[in-house]
Amino acid sequence: MNSDKKLFTFEEIKQKLVNYCVYQDRCHAEVEQKMREFVLIPEAKEEILLYLMKENYLNEERFARSYIRGKFYIKNWGKTKIKMHLKQKGITEKLISTCFDEIDEKDYLNIINKIYENYESKLKGLQNYQKKSKTVKYLLSRGFEYDSILRVIEN
CATH class of the missing domain: 1.10.10 (Arc Repressor Mutant, subunit A)
Structure with missing residues (x-):
């Protein structure tokens, strides 16, 4: 058993991940990365992911749109750099293309x-x-x- 993994109940972990998603829009990869901090069986991970998507805490399109707006209007990044970073986060090419209408x-x-x-x-x-x-x-x-x-x- 890894000693660096924290032990919480299923409900506590679910609530921590809800808070993680509420704080800022997240993509699936970020949530899955966060889940690695906890001791969870694969079925529990899947159940939490489904719950987060069903309750709209985790929404890939909303994440992509807010990411594009933030990186362009705040950091002044160009489309090429934004697209590359979104791909690294596991966002599909099709979704990235449809979300670029966020930039006038x-x-x-x-x-x-x-x-x-x-x-x-x-x-x-x-x-x-x-x-x-x-x-x-x-x-x-x-x-x-x-x-x-x-x-x-x-x-």
Whole structure:
């Protein structure tokens, strides 16, 4: 028996996982990871997962939508980076695509423009083409698509 695993009753574990999901939207992978902290038989894990989904504590689409909004509007990540992180969390490609309507296209281009101008203005002592090149690389590293970046630069 692992000594680092905590012993609780089934109901206590279920309540802890409900609280875990209520605190912030979670994906299945995060909840399953959290379950590993507890001593549970596979049937109990399944029962808890079904309960969380049935009671709408665990909702993959809601998670994906709030994740996309947060990473874009708060952290200013591009779609490529957001998509990669969602895939790592086990969210399907189809669900990711349908949830990207959370990002307004105008907002997306405005954020690219804001980051572009902000980053480029900090680059001193470089030729214009060097500034442009470095800034495009920076935007790509933030997860923005090359064609979206070009569209912003050309305007």
